[in-house]
Amino acid sequence: MTPRIDDAPTTEARMLEIVFPDHTNHLGTLFGGTALAWMDKAAFIAASRYARRTVVTARSEQVDFKLPIKQGQLVEIIASVVEVGRTSMQVEVELIAEDLLSGDRELCTRGRFVMIALDARGRPAQVAQLPAPSGDAA
Template sequence: MEAKYCKESRIVKMSHVLPPDTNTHGTLFGGKLMSYIDDVASLSATRHSHRTVVTASTDSVHFLSPITPNDAVMLESYVVSTGRTSMEVFVKVIAENLYTGERRISATSFLTLVALDENNKPVPVPPVIPTTKEETKLHELAPQRAEMRKARRAESKEFASYLTTEDYHEQTKCET
């Protein structure tokens, strides 16, 4: 399978931040931003693999600065690393003050998406080739992030074994 350049999967999406998109602090809802992040990540992974994809994990979303209705929000995503069937996608969120032109990094996130065949089974994906300084650094650090992701998944599985699916009211009933 022939490798592809990171830039071939690059997606850029820009949106107004409107009052209905904001919380009581007058900043963009975190959930709204997370939805945008998942959307652009899935587009990058689909562009890279030319397959249907599913989000396997979101490592984290680091909210670094608030995004307000004076801003436009721009998301840039691309595949930075691949496994056999998975793709790690980096999403950079930039807020741009529409009145001053000032830009700032407002959030970053890494997501893992898996390519699927017609039967929803994982399929191999092409490797990536970084070319810019940013792409190269993210690509070099990918194995460390993969190890941390693996450890967090194991912790989540163990934690889930202690959880119940019983209704809260069933758990708190007292016998009389």
């Protein structure tokens, strides 16, 4: 019998990266541009999985760098589609740094990205609305 693989939520994407020396500035902390690139990639994946279309980044909003991410730390990037318009998706992205030896984890960076779904001609395409949360009373 083939084991069943549960489907991950199509509104979410998770990535892992390790911070190597070439990712860091002179203080040994992650370059902001690298953090933004990782966040944009995760937002792209989450929006693409949700829309099942080609997507592009339209805007990044309110990226807050709360704590530095240090060389040697593991970074979990979590992107979630939180709002859907006609052709756009708002994706919330968090960077959580983890010390590999202690297991301590901290939310270091959070931001929001607006992604646009495209049709085969490269024009904005309609996206399905988010499903209603389960357990809502009618």
